[in-house]
Amino acid sequence: MPVDTEIPPTPPSFPLERAEAYRRRGLWTGETLGEALHRAARAHPGRTALVTVEGRLTHAELDERAAAFGAGLLARTSLRAGDRVMFQLGNELETVVAYYGCIRAGVVPVCTLPQHGEREIGRLAEHTGARGHLVQADFRNRDLVGLGQRLQREIDVLDTLIVTRGDAPGTAHAYAGILDAGDERRAREELAAAAIDPDGLVVLQLSGGTTGLPKVAPRRHEEYVYNSRIWAEVLEMTEESVLLHPLPIMHNAGTAAALQPAHLVGGTCVVAPDAEPGRLFDLIAAERVTVVPVVPPAVAIRMLEHERAGHADVSSIRRFVLGGQRPSADLIERLERELGIRALQMFGMAEGMFLYTPPDAPEQARLSTVGTPISPADEVRVLDVTGEGEVPDGELGELACRGPYTINGYYRAAGHNATAFTSDGFYRTGDLVTRHVLDGRAFYAIDGRIKDVINRGAEKIHAEEVEELLVRHPDVRNAAVVAMPDPVLGERVCACLVTAEGAGAPTVDSLGRFLLDQGLAKFKLPERVEVFDAFPLTNVGKVSKKDLRAGVEEKIEKEKAVS
Structure with a gap:
């Protein structure tokens, strides 16, 4: 894969006037995330910080291991502050140490999932200009070490492979070796000298779904620290709090809503493997x-x-x-x-905004809305989907937001940013909401979405990405991917197909094998196939996914009735 070897451009930063206002209000403190975590660890050294299957670490122990990993990274590899490193690690103790270690060294984690396939990781590496790749050797049934080696051969700038929980072949670096190197005096001096800008990038979070190029949310130190602190505050967390996180830790929910809030207040984060x-x-x-x-x-x-x-x-x-x-x-x-x-x-x-129903919310709000913004500095509008005007309370519109921890633009996506943000910097989320004012407070109910994204158990699957691969199948002439309802996961993926003349109908299994060969992640595979002679069309000649979804739902209901 060819890749642009130039340093990726700086992502959109906060307007100076807003940044200064956030600092005057004390929301942004001028600290990097590494400094804030180190200060919290020194205040609570003996308290338990992390519990995993592998064991537990106090705040002092976690802080020391993170510093050792960050120092070893600078001493043993060519990575430097500002470089990007992709994470393909599970919910392990090593993941947390490596994540915090990169942050201490100024190396920017690119948050992915171990389940992501070669196609997705390759595109993400090219898009972010990643130089490093962290993989877990023993992650379930996946050969992530082999994947890392293949991508190193194909992408020129991806020159550093780091392996946890297994052997590091060839020129790859072992996690343990990097950790050991961090104890050397020279390595610690290099870590202390690393120049890290509080207004600079701290992490790149993968947004839900992808169309062609990934959508990457650039998070900055000061705003990311505030995001975690205000979340801990609304949850009323203290050093006595014990937080449990059972989902992928390298999601934004894992970092900004679990690890960092717990550790910034001196509490405990229990990371479950599943x-x-x-x-x-x-x-x-x-x-x-x-x-x-x-x-x-x-x-x-x-x-x-x-x-x-x-x-x-x-x-x-x-x-x-x-x-x-x-x-x-x-x-x-x-x-x-x-x-x-x-x-x-x-x-x-991943772009920022959190809404939450606080304990004192009216019962109607707790049962029927997702809450109210967590920060007094959060700004929310409900926009007409065709323009920038706001709709009245009680009417459906598009959720738009800006604030002290919501991004001002996606990474390397100028074209998309032109439509995803209003002229005055509000992020148009693509989610349809209704604002309800109860007891003088605004609460928001999620009523659907504009974007063609399937929400499978909180994993976002962009229909266009799967469709792009389905039409490569020799027996498929046209493909439309839609959501079908599921009582447990919320939604699952249904592939609606028009087959080539004379071709048989592909099955769920045969399509799955084909898509896996194309490098698609397993969790994005269709779980139902429907074959059509032709797709229903809208009045402007586009495929009517609304009609496809309704037809699939009707079939599912009939099948339930028969069974």
Whole structure:
């Protein structure tokens, strides 16, 4: 793969007037994320910071290992402050150490998933100009080391491969070797000398879905610190708090809504390897978990349906926050009735804005909305989908926002930024919302989305990306990917196909094998196939996905009735 070897351009920064206002109000403090975490660790050295399957670390131990990894990174590799490193690691102790270590060294993590395929990682590497790639050797059934080696051969600037939890072949670096090198005096001096700008990039977060090139949200030190601090504040977290996170830790929900908030207040973050309900019940009881943020409805439903649900000890939980899709009053009521958990709603995004239903919210807001902005400096508009004018309260419109932790533009996406942001800097999210004013406060209900994105258990799948690969299949003449309802995951992927003349109908399995060969991630594979002679069209001649979705839903309902 050819790649532009020039240094990627600086992403859009906050307008000077707004940045100065945030600093005057004390929201931005001039600290880098590494400095803020180090200061918190020194204030709470003996308290437990991290619990994983591999063990536990105090704040002092985690701080020391992060510094060692950051120093070793600068001493043993050619990576320097400002370089990008892709993370393909699971929920392991090494992941947290490496993430914080990169931040201490000024190296910018590019947050991906271990499940992402070669095509996705390759495009992301090219788009971000990544020089490094961190992979986990023993991640389930994936050969991430082999993937890393192939991408090194294909992308000229991707010259540093780091391997955790396994052997590092050839020129690759072992995680343990980097950690050991960080104990050398020269390495620590180099770490101390690393120039890190509080207004500079701290992390690149992958936004939901991708069309051609990835959509990457550039997060900056000061605003990312504030994002985590204000989230901890609204959750009323202290050094006594124990937060449980069972989802991929390198999501924005894992970093900005779990790890960083817990550690900035001196609390504990329990990182579960997965969301298996029995394991979650064990961890909640053993660690006396008090906060479980950003729980997708699928995880909550599985907890309710688990055989231990009726007698599991969840009495320590003080905040249980549902996120990931529109509210479900029935699910909230079941959690309270069957588990004794009072659930709250939230809505967050890699681009920044968090909405949350605080404990004192009216019951109507808790059951039917995703809440209100978490920061007094957050600004929200509900816009007419065809322009920049606002719609009245109670009417459906597009959620638009700006504030002290919402990005001002995607990374290397000038064309997209021209339409994704208003003329005065409000981010148009593509989500359809209705504003409800209750007891003098504004609460927002998610009512759908404009963007063609499928929300499968809080994982965003862009339909166009899957369609682009489906039409490469020799038996497929046209393809349209739509969401089909699912009681656990919210939505699943359905592939609607028009087949080539004389071709047989592809199956879910055969399509899955084909798409995996094309480098698509497994979680994006279609789970149902519908074949059409021709697609229904809108009055302007475009494929009517609304009609396709309605037809698929009708078939599913009929199948349920028969069974």
